[in-house]
Amino acid sequence: MKVLGVNAVFHDPAAVLVVDGEIVAAAEEERFSRRKHGKPPVAFSTWELPEQAARWCLAHAGIEPAELDAVAYSYDPALAPPTSDVSDAVWEGLRTLYVRRAPRFLATALPGLDPARVRFVPHHVAHAASAYAAAGWRDCATLVLDGRGESSSHLAGHVRGGRLRTLAAQPLPHSLGLVYEELTAHLGFRRASDEYKVMAMASYGRPRFVEELRACMYTTGDGGFHAAAPDWRAFAPALDGGDGEGWGPAHADLAASVQRRLEQMLLELASWLHARTGERRLAMAGGVALNCVANARLHREGPFDEVWVQPAAGDAGTALGAALHVASQLGERVRPMRTAALGRGWSEEELGRWLSGAGVAFERVDDVAAVVAETLADDGIVAWFQGRSEFGPRALGHRSLLADPRRAQNTERLNDVKGREQFRPVAPMVLEQRAGEIFSGRLPSPHMLFTHAVAEEWRERIPAVVHVDGSARIQTVSADDEPLMARVLREFDARTGVPVVVNTSLNTAGRPMVDDPRDALECFGSAPIDLLAIGPFVVRRPRPTARTARAAEPTPAMA
Numbered sequence: 145m146k147v148l149g150v151n152a153v154f155h156d157p158a159a160v161l162v163v164d165g166e167i168v169a170a171a172e173e174e175r176f177s178r179r180k181h182g183k184p185p186v187a188f189s190t191w192e193l194p195e196q197a198a199r200w201c202l203a204h205a206g207i208e209p210a211e212l213d214a215v216a217y218s219y220d221p222a223l224a225p226p227t228s229d230v231s232d233a234v235w236e237g238l239r240t241l242y243v244r245r246a247p248r249f250l251a252t253a254l255p256g257l258d259p260a261r262v263r264f265v266p267h268h269v270a271h272a273a274s275a276y277a278a279a280g281w282r283d284c285a286t287l288v289l290d291g292r293g294e295s296s297s298h299l300a301g302h303v304r305g306g307r308l309r310t311l312a313a314q315p316l317p318h319s320l321g322l323v324y325e326e327l328t329a330h331l332g333f334r335r336a337s338d339e340y341k342v343m344a345m346a347s348y349g350r351p352r353f354v355e356e357l358r359a360c361m362y363t364t365g366d367g368g369f370h371a372a373a374p375d376w377r378a379f380a381p382a383l384d385g386g387d388g389e390g391w392g393p394a395h396a397d398l399a400a401s402v403q404r405r406l407e408q409m410l411l412e413l414a415s416w417l418h419a420r421t422g423e424r425r426l427a428m429a430g431g432v433a434l435n436c437v438a439n440a441r442l443h444r445e446g447p448f449d450e451v452w453v454q455p456a457a458g459d460a461g462t463a464l465g466a467a468l469h470v471a472s473q474l475g476e477r478v479r480p481m482r483t484a485a486l487g488r489g490w491s492e493e494e495l496g497r498w499l500s501g502a503g504v505a506f507e508r509v510d511d512v513a514a515v516v517a518e519t520l521a522d523d524g525i526v527a528w529f530q531g532r533s534e535f536g537p538r539a540l541g542h543r544s545l546l547a548d549p550r551r552a553q554n555t556e557r558l559n560d561v562k563g564r565e566q567f568r569p570v571a572p573m574v575l576e577q578r579a580g581e582i583f584s585g586r587l588p589s590p591h592m593l594f595t596h597a598v599a600e601e602w603r604e605r606i607p608a609v610v611h612v613d614g615s616a617r618i619q620t621v622s623a624d625d626e627p628l629m630a631r632v633l634r635e636f637d638a639r640t641g642v643p644v645v646v647n648t649s650l651n652t653a654g655r656p657m658v659d660d661p662r663d664a665l666e667c668f669g670s671a672p673i674d675l676l677a678i679g680p681f682v683v684r685r686p687r688p689t690a691r692t693a694r695a696a697e698p699t700p701a702m703a
């Protein structure tokens with residue numbers, strides 16, 4: 145059985161292919177189009193489909209569109225609100241109309257596809273399946289929180305024998321995701337995109353407004369909640385720089401307060417769900433589940449023994465969930481997601497051709513892990529391009545920028561390389577078997593979806609990856625799952641006594657993550673990166689000669 149999952153309605157358009165119950169390919173459109181988040185989350189872009197991602201998924205598996213048993217589309221227009229119910233009625237009606245026409249748009253984008261094969265899957269059912277089915281759990285509780293689906297912003301469910309029963313769903317306009325988005329915009333960042341920056345800023349503040357926020361953000365005791373944005377200006381003036389410029393203590397305190405209130409509500413929703421289901425495991429998805437600070441608190445203080453968050457928890461993941469849901473409906477026994485490395489990859493020969501074609505000096509090395517570890521220990525910054533790209537917003541060791549965590553200035557250096565805000569933390573990768581010595585919290589933590597406290601005695605040793613509150617958003621790396629990355633960590637440990645490296649996504653500010661070799665070469669060519677490790681090849685940045693170094697120095701007149 146061949147099922148293609150598609151997310152297209154709001155943002156992060158993506159396609160996922162499930163064949164005989166196995167996830168064989170998953171990719172976001174932004175990696176092909178090079179437009180971050182694929183498209184703006186507005187009604188008039190609803191018709192835009194993840195065309196390139198879908199075509200690549202099919203080509204990767206050698207499948208023609210006519211061979212698909214189903215296309216699972218992660219939004220059900222039958223559940224969309226009647227247009228008279230919403231304030232922007234015309235636009236909402238346009239969105240619904242475009243969704244209804246999606247089967248025909250899909251048949252145009254994928255010639256040969258029978259439009260009758262397209263099935264609509266409720267948005268939050270798709271999110272939920274992207275968590276419990278991808279986890280491989282047939283019995284668990286599931287919680288979805290996002291900005292919005294068709295007409296709700298949440299789903300609390302009970303999965304038994306692989307079947308989902310919805311216990312609660314919070315209708316719009318109440319939405320924890322939208323409140324967080326509103327705050328993101330108030331703080332001068334891009335809504336539905338930069339929420340993680342608000343989470344980072346929250347660490348700098350005190351949650352002194354949390355009691356006042358209770359009036360507009362509270363759970364209702366029936367599995368749902370009330371969540372409406374207050375007048376943010378009562379707490380801190382609006383920032384409109386577009387990049388969070390000019391923030392002060394009041395802004396950080398407001399971010400900290402909303403973050404704290406979100407965590408409290410998440411704990412209450414989880415307690416309700418635990419009491420109703422009696423399950424010991426919780427599978428989570430939806431954009432709010434990318435809040436790794438809240439996830440860590442839920443794991444630490446919540447009622448569930450196990451909390452699993454799907455790495456592409458945002459809307460891209462609904463392509464995965466929709467495909468798994470429909471495959472299961474068609475009688476397939478779906479298999480768990482074993483890795484997020486489900487995107488494009490290139491053979492050694494193909495990479496060699498790319499490098500030759502680009503006319504750069506490169507060499508094939510015997511042990512790329514050792515060369516990279518040596519460069520890192522020598523304080524070089526490495527662009528790391530290996531294997532298939534990751535599905536979801538995190539770099540998990542396939543498209544990464546790596547650096548030495550022992551040097552505090554490397555946080556600033558990497559933020560400069562990437563052209564992003566200096567208050568943003570960078571994250572560590574750590575050998576799984578050593579993680580417990582250095583970090584507390586949920587271990588192993590292979591997807592960077594939880595924050596962890598850094599042990600006191602290690603904070604001085606790896607200052608580049610310790611956030612202002614003493615936490616780190618770690619990725620644990622095991623030799624079984626990621627043998628090459630694990631060897632880099634072992635080689636680095638052998639040279640430095642530290643089994644940790646800095647890992648941040650391979651891109652520069654405002655651009656999608658590097659996906660293909662051209663993106664890697666462009667990124668390497670435009671940023672002060674010392675080494676590009678691409679498959680078994682390395683490209684070194686030449687050390688500045690006396691002449692180029694002099695040219696870079698300001699002349700007395702310029703100074």
Ligand SMILES: [Fe+2]
Nearest residue numbers: 290292430459
């Ligand atoms: Fe969503």
